[in-house]
Amino acid sequence: MSDNFFVTTPIYYVNDKPHIGHAYTTILADVLTRYHKVAGIPSFFLTGLDEHGQKVKQAAEARGMSPLDHCNDLAPRFTDLWEKLEIQNDDFIRTTQPRHVQVVQAILQKVYDAGDIYCDEYVGWYSVSEERFITETEKDSGEFRDVAQLKEKNWFFKMSQYQQQLIDYIQKNPEYIQPEHRKNEILGFLRQPLGDLCISRPKSRMDWGIELPFDKDYVTYVWFDALINYVSAIGYLTDDENFNQWWPAVHLLGKDILTTHCVYWSTMLMALGLPLPRTIFAHGWWLMGESKMSKSLGNVVSPLDLIDRYGVDSVRYYLMREMVLGQDASFTMESFIKRFNSDLANDFGNLLNRVSGLIAKYFDGSIPPPSKQQGSDKPIIEKAVLLEDKVKTLIESMRIHEAIEETIVLVRCVNKYMEMQAPWKVAKTDLERAGTILYVATEALRISAVLLSPVMPSKTAAVLDILGAPGSKAQWGQLQPSTQMQTHTALFPRLEIPEK
Ligand code: MSP
Numbered sequence: 001m002s003d004n005f006f007v008t009t010p011i012y013y014v015n016d017k018p019h020i021g022h023a024y025t026t027i028l029a030d031v032l033t034r035y036h037k038v039a040g041i042p043s044f045f046l047t048g049l050d051e052h053g054q055k056v057k058q059a060a061e062a063r064g065m066s067p068l069d070h071c072n073d074l075a076p077r078f079t080d081l082w083e084k085l086e087i088q089n090d091d092f093i094r095t096t097q098p099r100h101v102q103v104v105q106a107i108l109q110k111v112y113d114a115g116d117i118y119c120d121e122y123v124g125w126y127s128v129s130e131e132r133f134i135t136e137t138e139k140d141s142g143e144f145r146d147v148a149q150l151k152e153k154n155w156f157f158k159m160s161q162y163q164q165q166l167i168d169y170i171q172k173n174p175e176y177i178q179p180e181h182r183k184n185e186i187l188g189f190l191r192q193p194l195g196d197l198c199i200s201r202p203k204s205r206m207d208w209g210i211e212l213p214f215d216k217d218y219v220t221y222v223w224f225d226a227l228i229n230y231v232s233a234i235g236y237l238t239d240d241e242n243f244n245q246w247w248p249a250v251h252l253l254g255k256d257i258l259t260t261h262c263v264y265w266s267t268m269l270m271a272l273g274l275p276l277p278r279t280i281f282a283h284g285w286w287l288m289g290e291s292k293m294s295k296s297l298g299n300v301v302s303p304l305d306l307i308d309r310y311g312v313d314s315v316r317y318y319l320m321r322e323m324v325l326g327q328d329a330s331f332t333m334e335s336f337i338k339r340f341n342s343d344l345a346n347d348f349g350n351l352l353n354r355v356s357g358l359i360a361k362y363f364d365g366s367i368p369p370p371s372k373q374q375g376s377d378k379p380i381i382e383k384a385v386l387l388e389d390k391v392k393t394l395i396e397s398m399r400i401h402e403a404i405e406e407t408i409v410l411v412r413c414v415n416k417y418m419e420m421q422a423p424w425k426v427a428k429t430d431l432e433r434a435g436t437i438l439y440v441a442t443e444a445l446r447i448s449a450v451l452l453s454p455v456m457p458s459k460t461a462a463v464l465d466i467l468g469a470p471g472s473k474a475q476w477g478q479l480q481p482s483t484q485m486q487t488h489t490a491l492f493p494r495l496e497i498p499e500k
Contacts, residue, residue, distance in 0.1 A: 005036040005043040006246035010253045011050040011093065011229050014074045015059035018081050019293065020286050020331065023303040024323070025252050027316050028283065028400070030087045032250075034454030035395045035403075038474070044246050046233050047082070048093035049075055053222030054131050057208040067208045068096060084307055085316065086457050093233040095210075095225055103232035104225050105213045107272065108199075112214050116158045116271045119215075122198060123151040131222055133198055155200035155218060162267040163194040169266070175279055177262055178398065179326035182255065182282045186262045197264060199224040227265040231274070248278045255282045281398060284328035293331075301331055310495070313456035314340050320455050321404045337495045347411045348448070349492030352463055354418055355442045356485055358434075362427045367442065367468070368435025369481035377440045380417050381476060383410050384444040388474040391451050407451045414444045442467060443479045450474045459491055 009025045012018065026047055033045040050056075051071045060070035075094060082089065093100060111117050125139045126132070128146035139147055167190050170176055170183060177183035200218040201209060209219030230249055235242040253261055261280050269276050285292070288299040306315045318336050321343065323329035359365055373381070387410055394403035418441055427434035446467050451474055453460040464470045468483035 003041075004246060005033070005041050006234070006249045007032055007043070007045050008230050008249050008251050009047040010257060011048040011095065011226055012078060013050050013053075013055050014071045014078075015055045016295070017074075017077050018303065020301040020303050020306075020319075021254065021293070022078070023081065023085060023315075024286060024319050025254065025283065026082060026087055026089075027085060027319055028325075029252055030085075030089070031316070031320055031400065031454045032252075032395065033088070034457070035391075038450070038454060039392055042245075044091070044234070045089045046091045046093065046230070046249075047087075047089045048091070048229055048233070049078060049095065050222065050226045050229075051094055051096045052209040052219075052225055054128065054206055054208070055222075057206065060208075071096060081303060084312060085303065086312055091233050093229045095229060099238070100229060100232045101210050103237055104210045104220060104228050106237050107228055107268075108220065108224075109213045111157065111268075111271050114271065116161075117155055117199070117214075118158070119153065119155055121151070122154050122156075123149070126150040135195075152202060152205075154198045154202070155212060155215065156196040157199045157224070157268070157271070159197040159264070159267045160194045162270045163190060165270055166190065166263070166266055169276060170262075173276075176276065177258075178279055178281045182258055182262075182326070186258065189259060189263070194263070197221075197224070197267075223260050223264055224268070227260065227268060230265075230277075236274075248275045250279045250281065251277050252281050252283065255284060258282045281325070283323065283325055286323070287328055287330045289330055289332055306336075310336070310340070311459075313459040314344060314492075317344065317404075317456055320400050322401070324401055325398050334497060337497050340492070341494050343408050344492040345494040347408055347415060348452075349490060351411055351415055351418070351441070351445050352466065352488075353490060354415075355438055355445060356466060356488065358423055358427075359438055359442070359485055360487070362423075362431065362434060363438070365485045365487070367479060367481050367483045367485060368439055370436045370439040370443075371432045373436065373440075374433075376417070376421065377436065380410075380414055380440055380444050383413060384447045385476050387447060387451060404452070404455060407448050410444060411448050414441050414448075417441060439479065439481065443476060446472065446479050447474050447476065462488070462491060 007029045009029045012022050029045055029047065033043045036043040056071065057067050060067040063070055079092065124133045125147055127134045127144040130144055134144055138144060170187060177186055199221045200212055201221055203217055203219055207219060209222060210225050212218045212220060231247065234246045251261055266276055287293065288301065291297065293300045303315065318339050321339060322335065359367065387407065390406050391403045394406065421437045423434040423437040426437065446464065446469055449460040449463040450472060464472060466486045466488050467479060468485060469479055472478040
């Protein structure tokens with residue numbers, strides 16, 4: 001089992017342009033990967049597109065295109081957005097790629113040969129929008145659209161026989177499904193007898209999928225196909241060395257696709273005799289104010305519009321700072337602007353302006369040396385020295401908003417320290433002491449910038465460039481005295497709340 005960090009996002013359906021929900025999980029994976037890289041842990045970040053199945057086929061039909069042409073046409077909307085969002089994924093898988101198709105078919109054959117796939121006639125309720133057979137209780141819940149009764153011959157995966165093994169695993173591995181309330185939700189689901197999983201679709205009804213290797217009249221059910229991306233991309237059955245280097249993964253996903261990951265995917269891996277993922281982490285939903293974002297309500301936030309207006313780093317910052325992982329969060333322009341103004345303009349940006357202005361004024365822009373420290377410097381130095389470990393622990397337990405807050409707390413403390421120490425007054429009588437104060441403040445700012453760099457890669461790189469410390473680490477003392485600072489304009493000018 002690898003100790004390296006392998007993180008995945010869901011692979012997104014290519015049926016529309018990406019929205020804020022897609023952007024959120026992808027930024028989250030990117031931020032986690034960058035934090036691991038800062039900590040020196042080898043990391044691999046996978047994302048991609050889910051290109052088979054009914055939803056994609058219908059979207060293609062609506063545009064009068066073949067499904068593959070439609071996917072080829074829309075895929076760049078995702079990759080272009082990832083580029084704009086400064087996402088540094090290591091791989092981008094599309095389920096129509098031969099490297100994936102080949103592994104899906106090999107897995108199907110393997111599970112079939114092991115006797116875990118059988119053929120049966122099935123009569124049941126089918127939800128076209130969810131693309132799966134649903135239970136009587138689910139049908140009666142009214143939560144499913146386009147429900148029809150279907151009777152057809154299909155292929156089934158013996159999911160039910162792994163039910164107890166899965167329950168035992170979840171109970172023995174409390175980190176497996178997170179957060180805790182999602183684990184309980186799945187354990188609750190598993191209290192009912194688990195059925196077998198229908199993993200085929202007759203081509204006569206739906207032909208856009210991967211053909212079953214043992215029955216040419218059927219394609220694979222889109223979820224059975226899609227989940228396999230997590231192992232096909234890293235070389236399962238094709239490149240053992242690479243596969244063993246990365247597996248098992250940390251899967252990030254929205255709460256709506258928890259069951260498919262925790263139940264379908266876990267039992268599929270059990271059938272293959274593979275270790276289960278390290279963690280399945282479900283985040284909540286971005287709501288638009290209080291309501292769900294939906295195309296029909298016309299309130300879907302476009303990540304591109306936000307980036308164009310406010311810059312990529314502020315969008316990344318807001319999304320990471322505002323959502324408590326695991327809970328829903330409410331998106332409003334007002335909270336976006338408030339967050340920007342308080343944390344980035346007033347705290348972080350302001351500290352940079354202050355130290356660079358004073359160093360320019362009293363030291364010709366050359367970083368002053370720290371001479372004798374005084375008792376009043378200690379709390380700042382201690383906080384800054386401890387911050388890296390604190391952030392690391394918070395990131396490991398997926399408390400990203402707290403890791404960011406801890407870093408901004410240091411920045412706030414430094415701003416207070418500046419007010420108390422008033423180096424602009426001290427400079428008039430004791431230039432050496434003023435230099436020490438400014439060194440302490442600037443060094444703490446530099447460490448905050450390093451620790452915020454996974455969230456705001458561009459702006460923090462600009463700060464480090466201004467301080468003449470590009471590529472420096474989060475350890476105290478890396479800011480070099482006598483380095484010439486660069487002049488700059490305000491990096492985070494305050495935003496006005498737009499009038500309604
Ligand atoms: N193709 C499947 C995933 C297969 S993974 C093997 C799929 N795709 S999706 O494009 O419909 O959704 C992808 C993700 O977007 C899900 O994790 C979903 O929770 C997330 N979100 C969709 N709307 C969202 C919000 N409003 N807020 C946060 N995430 C949301 O499902």
